[in-house]
Amino acid sequence: MDGGYIVLTTIKEITNHVGKEVKLGGWLYNKRSSGKIQFLQLRDGSGFIQGVVVKNQVTPEVWEAAKSLTQESSLYIWGTVRKDERSPIGYELDVTNIKPIQIAIEYPIAKKKHGVDFLMDHRHLWIRSPRQHAILKIRAEIIKSVQQFLDDHGFTLVDPPILTPSSCEGTTNLFHTKYFDEDAYLTQSGQLYMEAAAMALGKVYSFGPTFRAEKSKTRRHLIEFWMIEPEMAFVEHDGNLEVQEQILSYVVQHVLEHCRPELKTLGRDLGRLEKVRAPFPRITYDEAVELLHKEGFEDFKWGEDFGSPHETKIAESFEKPVFITHYPTEIKAFYMKPDPDRPEVVLCADLIAPEGYGEIIGGSQRIDDPDLLAQRYKEHDLPLESYDWYMDLRKFGTVPHSGFGLGLERTVAWICGLDHVRETIPFPRMLNRLYP
Structure with missing residues (x-):
């Protein structure tokens, strides 16, 4: 009163x-x-x-x-x-x-079972249901905990542009647009800009939407999704992995502490999540290939990238998320630093979630040698005029540095135990879905 x-x-x-x-x-x-x-x-x-x-x-x-x-x-x-x-x-x-x-008119989403297309057409109403309410609450807590961890560990939030003149990993899967009389693209990552910010502020991160024009219909893919992308000066490969496992452990334990009613609504097996504490197991790409050969994937060749069935099979051998490190140089992005002791592989890692949810973090140590970066520009046929500014980072006080990208929606799907990422974001954008 x-x-x-x-x-x-x-x-x-x-x-x-x-x-x-x-x-x-x-x-x-x-x-x-x-x-x-x-x-x-x-x-x-x-x-x-x-x-x-x-x-x-x-x-x-x-x-x-x-x-x-x-x-x-x-x-x-x-x-x-x-x-x-x-x-x-x-x-x-x-x-x-x-x-x-x-007094509302007859509500279109009745208690009976509806098809996916119907529910997606009525997504603006579907998010009112207890299940969707729980997922979006957990998503918000994941975002809060990620930012809380980074803010508490000396990272500065920096906002990269969404419209860019170039890409991180080639323009094949980017949305093209016109920026007045220039070509521009919707960003697929803020990473390159975060590298510039790290040279100014030491430890930084971005959090925002990213876009991939991949014609994919898998349960793991969205066209528009959100990424958390930390970048750290003076941090090398092993230190990068330690930050990744610490942040993910923190996030999962935070959700367990603050979202138990929501996890219960979803029927999530909490025992699996309670095991997610650092350190995480690490295997090399070579060891992963050997594991696949033993598990029935005899035709998988060294130098190929892993698909969803491969990642799922690898994850089945571990109760926690597992790092796969040292991928072949040829299948990874131009900016990743080769292993000095073995240049055919790079100092990188993908973090694979348990239970078939695939890669939720990808990261690497970045090339800091300007001559090697120039060589990579040529090998990848990158337009020098678009990447001059990125080369400047190696000319004016280059240092060892590393970073990673955490895909929010895949992380939400895994923590919530969802079958498809379309439920992890309020209004998903998929191959054939731009409404509502």
């Missing part, structure tokens, strides 16, 4: 008001009746709670208002907060008053 008025609160904050009358603004998710009692399943964006309307304890007007509510009708509701161990959140609301705001 505040000056005699009931304070508007949220379901998330309901624990602060046990035994008191509160006012909530929300929507009706579902309801059922047993004659003289109506059970209202309510949501307000912060959570879900059941409101109990007892006919002989409310006015006829309140009873009829409850009866009039349809799925997704909006309302203000008053009631006394009561502990109830049967409730998923431990509390229920004994309703005293209801004020409908709008």
